[in-house]
Amino acid sequence: MNYKLPFIPERDDKPRKKGLTMVMDKGLSVQEAKNLCESSGHLIDYLKLGFGTSLVSNNLKEKIKIYKDNNIQVYFGGTLFEAFVIRNMYDDFLKYLSNYNVDMIEVSDGSMHMEHDVKCEYIRKLSKDFTVISEVGSKEAGIIIAPNKWIKMMNNELEAGSVNVIAEARESGNVGIYRPNGNAHVVLINKILDNVPKESILWESPNKSQQVWFVKLLGANVNLGNIAPNEVISLETIRLGLRGDTFLHFLPEEMKEEE
Amino acid sequence: MNYKLPFIPERDDKPRKKGLTMVMDKGLSVQEAKNLCESSGHLIDYLKLGFGTSLVSNNLKEKIKIYKDNNIQVYFGGTLFEAFVIRNMYDDFLKYLSNYNVDMIEVSDGSMHMEHDVKCEYIRKLSKDFTVISEVGSKEAGIIIAPNKWIKMMNNELEAGSVNVIAEARESGNVGIYRPNGNAHVVLINKILDNVPKESILWESPNKSQQVWFVKLLGANVNLGNIAPNEVISLETIRLGLRGDTFLHFLPEEMKEEE
């Protein structure tokens, strides 16, 4: 930080286990990836090459290298995993990863039906050789999964070997853990928090109001994902109480009252 | 593509007649234009320098050259054509194009009143020396044009020499072929499709839900426009079934059921 103020929450240095920020890259150029790393590389833990974008991107190897050189873990969006699996091409997916020097995998079933024990079996196998992250929740608007099922799936997937389990929201932030208007499903989220190790959950939070809501609920070091590249710095200020929305949140009571 | 999956729709290589993607540049710098071409140049057919932005842009010649070097056809937004015409400066507009080495023109009447035979006469004259694209639909919210009039105007303009006719939506996607909430005017669009050669129509679709809607209706090779520079790769994945929204759309039935 360019100046160390008191009453600013502690943040771990990378690589870290909590307070993770996952960014979604929907097709940045090599130069734009460099720009992102220059401004925000120190704040980014995971970089997701969203859905199938990597298949139609130029200079992909070079871009992945830039992220890895900045100590950012890179993976392909789970939709790409599903696109290979639904075509019975799981082995080809592994070759694709190997070719691009990617050692982290997102296992998801947001766009296709997959029996949950099959999904866990993928996680179990893959976690021997890869860093595995898995996602719970449908991408389909209107599909409601009961809280007990969310909890069971999340815990099973962590037990199978996922380092983090992602709560789905899409880029738009209006499915999964959010209502169509973008507000959080509070009861669902609280039940999940009561029953799943919270430091293992990564909450997709593309919209500012969602980021603020989670930081107020769970503190500066909540794991948040689907952050747009140009919002990483802004998110960090929300975590640190340096934006209006959380400005008073981390201050001692007497300081708030004094004013 | 970085990996060739089966059951992905065919796309023609540039220059092509169908599946066109038109991008709106609202004032990119030269370096940003380079970034766009590096990541997405292979996917962009037309580049519109939106409305009057070219008049206040720096290094315009250099930027236009970058796009043309990437085999992208460049033109000024129709509002600029209208800004010259309403001032009775049509000849100066042609000089402006010549000075900037632009050989494609959008003829529109979205911001001013123009008799339709006058518009067609412009198209007829200009199409002798330029690639002409023309636009139907008002930029004014609340102005409803009857389907029969849309059809007649589109066919007349194609007959007069337009290579494509654009269905208006603005950058916001809430006028012309869309309702104020951004949903498509389904009846209007279906009537147009029944009566105008559909490979000649370019549908302005700035919002993702609109892009998804048209790809599901008309397939991967629908012509879409007013795409934001940072959404070109994402649009291509929607066309190819590599994003959740169209993930199942292009798969054979047995593959969907198997899962």
Added chain:
Amino acid sequence: MNYKLPFIPERDDKPRKKGLTMVMDKGLSVQEAKNLCESSGHLIDYLKLGFGTSLVSNNLKEKIKIYKDNNIQVYFGGTLFEAFVIRNMYDDFLKYLSNYNVDMIEVSDGSMHMEHDVKCEYIRKLSKDFTVISEVGSKEAGIIIAPNKWIKMMNNELEAGSVNVIAEARESGNVGIYRPNGNAHVVLINKILDNVPKESILWESPNKSQQVWFVKLLGANVNLGNIAPNEVISLETIRLGLRGDTFLHFLPEEMKEEE
């Protein structure tokens, strides 16, 4: 301008007293700041390093130098001033500015309570050594300040030494002078205009519809702020009648009717 059309409003060259454009930088990289200056530097008067973003930004000195080399006045968002003041670290704030060679300050009270005479005292002291800009209006949704209080605060702050007084709207454009849906508080704004020197007011207008509304109300040379970096060129076309929304606004009546 790349071509001089008639019936385009006059704009002063920088440095200027009216028609100011204030841009919010939420964490651009050095290269992105260069891109912005190349495309739009001639159109930007003030550059705000939004809220506390400067504290977590890399290469801050270099970025500030780029803006200043382009004759853009740089300042830290008022939330940073408040973050130091609420911690009783006003003197440290001045050292922070000096270290980064920043000579303009925004004084605000949008996130904390501050007696108005205390705020004016800050303005009075600081205006001896700095260019001071101050902001009126709460960042909190639902807080309504009576028009008479807006007027009194604005005039007091101008009298205390602010070169401009900012009407609050946040990045989202839904508080302060705007309703939660983003529409302008018309009565409030008209009362302010009747009682505060209007060339001294800078209206935060992050959304296009707000920019259009103010240009139609107050002309091309209204002072507007919280403009996104990639909207600067677009805003200039709105000011000049080169975008659909204001296309007819600056034209003589006979030209509109002729068509």
